[in-house]
Amino acid sequence: FREARLLDECRFDAWVELFEPDGRYWVPMAWDQPDPDNHVSLIHEGVDLLRLRSQRLQHERTVSQWPPSRTCHQVSNIEIEADDSGWLVRSALVFIEYRRNEQRYFAGRVRHALKPRAGGFGIVLKRVDLLNCDTDAGHLRMAIPF
Secondary structure (H helix, E strand, C coil): CHHHHHCCCHHHHHHCCEEEEEEEEEEEEECCCCCCCCCCCCEEEHHHHHHHHHHHHCCCCCHHHHHCCCEEEEEEEEEEEEEEEEEEEEEEEEEEEEEEEEEEEEEEECCCCCCEECEEEEEEEEEEEEECCCCCCHHHHCCCCC
């Protein structure tokens, strides 16, 4: 829930800090895509690229944010499992973005691999499987992370 709130409040630097140093953010381009290394992905970024994304989103000359997006991340159907390296959290996500008189909706299934750290958990992997990942639905013009 904290991650969703940070994204909706445009606190992108704080969002990036939720990730472990070797953490990954992955949005596959195909349903049931087995891995990001041997297939094309909509997004597959490590922390360095996430920091760059955060800087760009906050820069005054970022055209994709004139005017800034307003978003709502709705997280539900949460399941938590422990494993040897930490926690696996599954959830459902509805993402709504409003910008320039257009409201867009995306929905998907999310998996977080979490690792315990001081003060809570760090994100090792966030995988977002969009229901319409394999259609021409304007995914590539998304600026705010899912």
